[in-house]
Every structure is written in C-alpha cells, then in structure tokens.
Amino acid sequence: MAGGDLQASDALVAVPLAATVALAVALVVVTGLWLRERRAARRYRALFETPRPQVPDHVPPAPATVRRQRAAVVVNLSKFSDLDPAAQLRRQAYVDAAFRQHGWEEPLWLRTTPTEHGAEQAREALAAGVDVVVACGGDGTVRSVAEALAGTGVPMGVLPAGTANLLARNLDLPHTDLARALDVVFSAPDQPVDVGWLEVDRTGSDPVPERHLFLVMAGLGFDAAVMAGVEDRLKRRLGYGAYVVSGARALWGPQARAGVRVDDGPWHQVRTRGVIVGNCGKLTRNLVLMPDAEIDDGYLDAVVLSPRGGIDWGEVAWAILTRDRRGQRRVQHLRGRTVEVRLEAPQEVELDGDPVGAARRVSVAVDPGVLLVRAHPWPRTARR
Template sequence: MAGGDLWGAGASAVVLAVLLVVACALLVRERRTGRRLRALVREVSAPAPEAPSPRRSRAAIVVNPTKFAHLDEQALLRRQAYTAAVFRSHGWEDPLWLETTPTERGAEQAREALGRGVDIVLAAGGDGTVRAVAEGVAGTGVPMGLLPAGTGNLLARNLEVPHADLAAALDLVFSAPDTAVDVGWLTVDRTGADADPERHLFLVMAGLGFDAAMMAGVEDRLKRHLGYGAYVVSGARALWGPQARVRVRVDDGEEVGVRTRAVIVGNCGRLTRNLVLMPDARIDDGLLDAVVLSPRGGIAWGEVAWAIVTRDRRGQRRVQRLRGRSVEVRCTDPQEVELDGDPIGTALRIRVAVEPAALLVRCPPLPPLPR
C-alpha cells in the first residue's frame, strides 16, 4: 500500500477514534443528565411527608363517687358526656377519669394522672378530695382545677370558683390563669412525744378544739339533708364544752399559755360567702393567720360571734389574732384536730407551717398584694 494510502488510513482511524471517544462522553453525560432529571422528577412528584398532628391537651378528673351518690347511672353518664363534649369543643382530648376509693382519696390518682402526661388535674369532690389532689400535684408545676361537689367547698369559695355551676367551673379551665398559691402543712403529734409524727397538706384551715369537735360531730345523714346547716347543728352540740389549757408559739417566739376553746390556723379566711373568720388572711402572701377563741358562757360566745360577723381585725380578750410562718400548739389534754373541715382524731401537739407558692390553681385572678 502506498504511503499516502497508509497515512490516509491512519488519519481516518484517529478521527474515528476521536469521534468514538466524543460519542462515549456524550452518552455518559446524557445518562448522568437523565438520572438527575429522573431523580428530580421523582422528588417533585413524590407526595410531601405529612406534618405531625399537633398534640392535643388532656385533663384528668379525679372524682369522689360518694359526692354523686344521689345521681342515678343515667344522670352520671350524661354528666360525663357533657364534660367530655366541653373539652372536645375546645380542641382537647376526652378527659381521663379516675375515681377515688376509701383508701386512696385522691393523691394517688393525681400522681397516676401526672405519670400519664396530663396538662391539668381537676378535683371533682369535696374539700377532702381537693386537699388530696393538691397533695399529689403540689410542687410539680402542673396546675390543679376545681369542679366542686361537696358541702363546704371552702377552697372554691375563697378562690371565687363557682361551686354550684358545672358549666361555669368548666369554663374557668379554658379561660382562667394559673395562680401560684401557698399550701399549709399540719404536723400531728398524737402522744406529745412522737418520733415520727403525721404530716398532712391543707389549703384552707387547720384547727384544734371546738371547731374540730364540731366537724367530728357532723353526721353524713344530716349533711345530705341539711347541707351547710348540719355544721350549725353539730356546732350547737359542741358549744358548751370546757376550755382547754394550751401553749401557743408563733415562729421562733416565746410560748404563751392560754385557756381556749379553739385555735384555728388559716391559709385563707373565708368560711361562707359572708362569713370571714380571718379577714386579713391571703392564700398567696407566704403567711398564716390564726385566731385563738376563748369564750366561756353564752355572753362570751356572743362576743366571739360579733367579732367574726363584723370582721374585727384588732382582736380582743375572747378573740386573739396571730400571724406568722408557723404556729405550734401544745395541749395538756388531747384535743380534736381538723384540716379543711375533715376531723383526723385527737392530738397533744400540732405544728402548722406554710410553704409559699407551692401549688398552681386555675382560678380567677387574685387581687394584688397590698404594698
């Protein structure tokens, strides 16, 4: 083959090789571009991941069934259905219902509710149920609400929570702020030398003497028929008992010996709408108020009643007023003791102390503290 022909054949081979390389490069590039386009199409056409549904709030309702014994089964079911419907209408889950028992009066149920992550624990019962639920939630940062169902409803009265209108009480769950309030702690020494005394939380008042004897004398039958009037009947029975010799100490002060019918220590001071035992008591001031009642005879009881009705703040020989962070009372003879209206037996010594701002309660705003 001539040299020119060889050169031409070689050049053709080189050109062909170059064209082949270029074709391969274009093919690889096209495939890569195709893969990117297909991936882009898949990404665009793929359904967007669903946003997680927001967590709905949930309440627990700790119910004392004895307070609803007057209702038949259908009435109870209607009450529960209405309550659940109210929560659903506000975007909440159906509430968790937990019933108290004679041995577990509310604190255990409240702790169970907290373990299940609820946003508020509501007490549906009397003052004993409210107190027990408060003991379960105090210090946790989870608020307590009130759906009152008892006779006294002492805390509800002091916080202006409706105690005879379920709809109005439920409305506060969704409209009222959470308010930090104080709790009281009652330490009960039944023998006077108890190395391991009992300790109970209370919210309204703890007392020793006449008021506790009055509470202990209230019969359930009378409460069902007379309501608050049952306490009047029991009080009349206990009115003429003997005075007790006690020694009282406020904070770290000196003990003072007195003869008294009752020593009542209050975290707040209202008994009924118009009956205020301690007019200066506030549930959010970090202090306890106390009254020492020392009447003897009918005229003296009249003086006590007048001092209470007129909301006398000065005190007098029949009604001494005290204030501090703690109050201790030692008795010569065992005296009846009560807290928030529930009698708890006799004791020779009690100590009452305040724990400020330990509990959140959903209730109407409290008046500002005086400066």
C-alpha cells in the same frame, strides 16, 4: 327581799337570757346562709337532670402535627350519690363534650375510693403526662389532689361538688355552676398559691408525727369537734344545716390549757376553746374568720378562741360577723410562718373540714407558692 339579793337574782336571770339571745341570733344567721346554700345546691343538681344540647358531640380533630392537651378528672362519686346512674353518665358525657369542644382530648377519669381519696389518682394522672388535674369533689378530694401536685408544676383545676367548698369560695371559683367552673379550667391562668403543712403529734412525744397538707384551715378544739360531730346522713340531707346541729352540740364545753408559739417567739399560755390556723380566711361568702388572710402571701393567720359561756360566744359571733381585725379578749389574732400548739390534754384536730383525730401537739408551717391552681384573679382583702 333586800336590794343586793334582788340585783343578784336579776344577774342570774340575765346570764342565761343573754346566752340564749346570742345563740338564737347566731342560729338565725347560719340558718339563712344554709337556706341560700340549699337553693344553690338544687340549681347545681338540676344541671344534670337533662342533657346539655348546646355542647356539640363532635368537633373536627386537630391537625396531626398539633398536640392536643389532656386533663385528668379525679372524681369523688360519693358527692353525687343523689344522682341516678343515668344522670351521672350524662354528667360525665357533658364534661367530655366540653373538653372536645375546646380542642382537648377527652379527659382521663379517675375515681376515688374509701381508702384512696385523690392523691393516688393524681399521681397516676401525673404518670400519664396530663396537662392539668381536675379535682371534682369536696374539700377533702381537693386537698388530696393538691398534696400530690404540690411542687410538680402541673396545675390543679377544681369542679366543686362538696358541701362547704372552702377553697372554691376563697378563690372565687364557681361552686354551683358546672359550665362556669369548666370555663375556668379552659380559660383561667395558673395561679401560684401557698399550702399549709400540719404535723399531728398524738401523744406529745411521737418520734415521727403525721404530716398532712391543707389549703384553707387547720384547727383544734371546738371547730374540730364540730367537724367530727357532723353525721354523713345529716350532711347529705341538710348540707350546712348539719354543721349547725353539730355546732349546737359542741357549743358548751370546758376550756383547754394550751401553749401557743408563733415562729420562734416565746410560748404563751392560754385557756382556749379552739385554735384555728388559716392559709385563707373565708368560711362562706359573708362569714370571714380571718379578714387579713391571703392564700399567696407566704404567711399563716390564726385565731385563738377563748369563750367561757353564752355571752362570750356572742362576742365571738360579733367579732366574726363584723370581720374584726384588732382582736379582743375572746378572739385573738396571730400571724406568722409557723404556729405551734401544745396541749395538756388531747383535743380533736381537723384540716379543711375533715377530722383527723385527737392530738396533744400540732405544728403548722406555710410552704409558699408551691401549688398552681387554675383560677382567675380573686378579690383581695382590704387591710386596714
């Protein structure tokens, strides 16, 4: 065989080999994180298997002249489907007792439904005049409650009960310990945070695009396809592992032609696998997609992912694992108050991990400081 033919043959072998190695490294990292999350979730579920006797069942009532505070708890019971009815009642009784112990009235419990995901329940809580609305569920429940509370001056507490719990991770809220999460509701100050608004134009010329609030991230393309491909059955059984399975399915696909504009700047034409816009940037404790993103800085951060194959996905994984801020040919970083994306063909769209269907155009804008969240000061990014 000639020398040139041998080099070409070696190159053909090296490309899939490098892609396989990159994918294997990524799967090892994600699997390790998933196993840690599974252990934390087991500790969290174990909290409800027996009553918590250290919380007294009765606290002397406050003087009649003192108004006691009251909370509403908007709960998504589907997140506790692995608990039997008795364990669910013990959980609610524990929360009620904790509020009584702190001198509050027993909370108003409002359950979400398959068609009402939390916003309607939060508005009912506002009408009842509560002092704080506590979202007990996953990121979808938290987002829906926030949509009703934004701009009202009534704070939101969070009792995380989902798989990802993205907002809780970004605000350093306890997401595997109910007692600690309740302590935050009782003792933490109200922190003003930004929210993002996503307009979804499905045809590219919709007269009235859909408008959705998000707290963590909104994206289109690869990450939205991953979220859309997660099966509820696998999510309940595997937790983060369901995202690994869906990600492996969506890893190989064509790039999309898109135009991207930040604020009132020029349009830039790109070929991309995904565009993700973040109000904050953490995916898990150790995986940070947007290292400079802060939830209260009045700006949005964005990344444009442009891998073409296995080796390029390795570059993307390396940029995320090393918290690269400079960007490179496969990962571009953007920053502004608004981000617009136009697509030649429809792409899947997601916000805070929930798929919302396909669209040909999306517009994202930040609304600074309009939501109060009960949280202790969280770790800040160290910008270089």
